[in-house]
Amino acid sequence: MARVLINGEERQIEAAPDTPLLWVLRDELGLTGTKFGCGAGLCGACTVHVDGVPVRSCSTAIEDVEGSAVTTIEAVDGRAAEAVQAAWEKLDVVQCGYCQSGQVMSAIALLSENRKPTDDDIDAAMEGNVCRCATYVRIRAAIHEAAKIMEG
Structure with missing residues (x-):
């Protein structure tokens, strides 16, 4: 189980540690603004911010963002x-x-x-x-x- 701050809300994610962040966002949390493009981190369609830095969520495992703040297109502000x-x-x-x-x-x-x-x-x-x-x-x-x- 991973604890991740997603769009300002702490979430406990029950997924295999190597599950791509993209699939947690889309399938588990219903945040479908982040798109699947290539699945290899090459096209950028799945870009989210992790602690303010743009990352490819299709090639970032949920275990790699534990304790981090993830922001998706649904919650950008400022x-x-x-x-x-x-x-x-x-x-x-x-x-x-x-x-x-x-x-x-x-x-x-x-x-x-x-x-x-x-x-x-x-x-x-x-x-x-x-x-x-x-x-x-x-x-x-x-x-x-x-x-x-x-x-x-």
Whole structure:
């Protein structure tokens, strides 16, 4: 049994220690905003924050987050989260939307650490977040827009 703070609520998870966090979130807790993409931590669709750091939940075992704070797309908040969500909407970033929760989680983490990212900073932070619809130009523009929103 693992004890994990998930979206601000302490949970006791009864799952095998090597169960991927993704399946605990989706199947045990009904938090389906975190998506399954590749199952190997390569596409970013399953990105969540563990103690504020973006991680791939499909390749993170529940035992590895015991005692940590996990935040999913359902519970993001704060200045960076609000700015990213507003910019995504303003610039109409989403096409099919499947990858977007992971993209948003990575963007929030970036802007929480770096309020004025360059294109290179954005590319580095978003590397490994795959968008099947290739909205990368809009994603980068939205991150710049979110940084502007945070300034104001």
